[in-house]
Amino acid sequence: MSGDLRLILFDVDGTLADSESDIVQCMQEAFEVYERKPAKRDILSIVGLSLPEAVAQLAPDLHPESRDTVVELYKDAYYRARVTKGAGHSPLYPGAAEVLAELNAVPEYLLGVATGKSQRGLDALIETHQLRCFVTRQCADHHPSKPHPSMVQRAMADTGVTPANTVMIGDTSFDIDMGHAAGVHTIAVDWGFHPADQLGADHIIDSFADLAPLLQHIWKD
Structure with a gap:
């Protein structure tokens, strides 16, 4: 890479x-x-x-x-x-904290969130679970609703990262459609609220353990 x-x-x-x-x-x-x-x-x-x-x-x-x-x-x-x-309240899924720490340790990786939650709700969740790894935090208070690509576009603008070097990870059609609209890679998780195989994502993962290897494959060059 x-x-x-x-x-x-x-x-x-x-x-x-x-x-x-x-x-x-x-x-x-x-x-x-x-x-x-x-x-x-x-x-x-x-x-x-x-x-x-x-x-x-x-x-x-x-x-x-x-x-x-x-x-x-x-x-x-x-x-x-x-x-x-x-x-x-709203516990993290198994493996979430571990994979965030693993990815955050990679010098080239920048982590962020793009969520329909309010700023208050997002800040509270980050504080509760001590998630200090996100360099860009996009939420519903400052953007049109998903699947509008505004959240992803702003995150890329904040970090200076191109669409080819950006991935959106989510569990609903709104997440994946937002990623497609922004021209970035998309990954669906199969433990969320919408059936992953119906979302049209570029990739699907069955567990957080699959994420790091998949990202390495996506950006293998």
Whole structure:
């Protein structure tokens, strides 16, 4: 591998963090005000979108002001769950911390995140799990919702890395479509919220142990 910098971008929910139960519980709680209970499968299908877009897809018939209410109730519920559970809230998937440390030790690698989480939620997760390795942190507060390529484009601009030397790793169609739109390599993980074999990613991994060898293969020159 040459000395050119490589940018490795991770989605968070469903890719690094196992937040399924927290997201489902808080979203169902938020909809209780309108006596609704969206199904788990429907909630997981919109994870990765920015929160207003996610709620709009779950309840397109609700008045926009009512959807705004659901958004705020979800934020409140998620914050309470995070405070109550502490380190037990949205735990990292097995092997995530280890692979981040391994990749961060490679001089040519720069790590970042591109997530539909809010800045507050992302900062809290990073602090909880002591993830000090990310040099660029792109979140929903500052970008259009995935699959718009803005997050990836900004991360590349921040780091000066080209699309050919950038990879987007995620678990949903929104992550992979965002990566394609930005012209970067894409890797789907098969433990997340969308079926990996249906995402059209350039590569699929079955565990974090597969990631470092795959990156070496992608950038073997």
